[in-house]
Amino acid sequence: MSKYVVVGAGATGRAVMNQLVALGHTVSVVSRSGAQDLPPGAESVVGDASNAEFLTRVCERADAVFNCANPPYHRWMSDWPPIANALLHAAEVSGATLVTLSNLYAYGQPSGPMRPTDPLKSTLPKSVVRATMWRDALAAHEAGRLRAVEVRASDFIGRGSQSLFERALPALRRGKAAMVISNPDIIHSWTYVDDVARTLVATALDDASTGRVWHALTNEAKTTREVLTDFTRHAGLADPTIRVIPKVVLRTMGVVSPLLRELPKTAYQFESPFIIDDSETRAYFSLTPTPWPEVIAATWQS
16 A cells, blocks of 8 residues: 545546545545545645645655646646645655646647647747646656656546536536537547546556656547537437537637636637547557546536
8 A cells, every 4th residue: 555645636636536545545635625525545635735845744655746736727827836846846855756737738739649749839828837847847857856757638528627518518418509619520639537547547656657748548539519419419319509609709708707818829729630649658558548438428427
């Protein structure tokens, strides 16, 4: 039995916790407000993940610390650097492997399927923040100060995930039109939350996988229309009516919503194919994504 620390009690943090507990390990879940309804083997630790001294104490004798934190989107610039620095300090002092969950933003607009070795070419400020986090962790790893690994995922699908489908499903259940923010017929990769957790845990359990980036296990890309149709057919409903929110409406909504205000900067992700290549992850860890019908069923029931 080993000890692990998970920073963040959102959908992915809890999925990582559940998988570690199922393997017989003990888990400390760090969050500001405290995680509720934890299974035996997991404990909630209330605190600020940007406080290096606090985080170092929590990580004492831990085998790995998982960065599954999720600062508000509009506060990435201010919130991520102190959290990242605290995690680096805690991992270095405690000897815990730093396992970071990240996204695909730093690659910028792709010209084909995105691979872990692709250059981090985006100049968007939020992308630069995430790229800097990885470069700092990798530099510390290569200097022998700690062990670090990063897992990048595409847009989430699954219970509790902050995704397009979380917003669209209530409308579909009521027989209403699903409102989407862009062309529903552009092919896109959707990563199941439990598969993100499986990839994170796999890297934590394999010291040889550190010092590099892995892409989370992800099913074959589908258009938004295909995914929404998969949901309604699973539920025995008519094929969905899909309406695209006009850009002028999105801009107006952005006046009061920091999240919507940021959408135009990453609109390219839904205006051309956005596909993740997870082939190296599948081959190295001998893992495959959760079967798509199971993903649809679990997400619909959430």
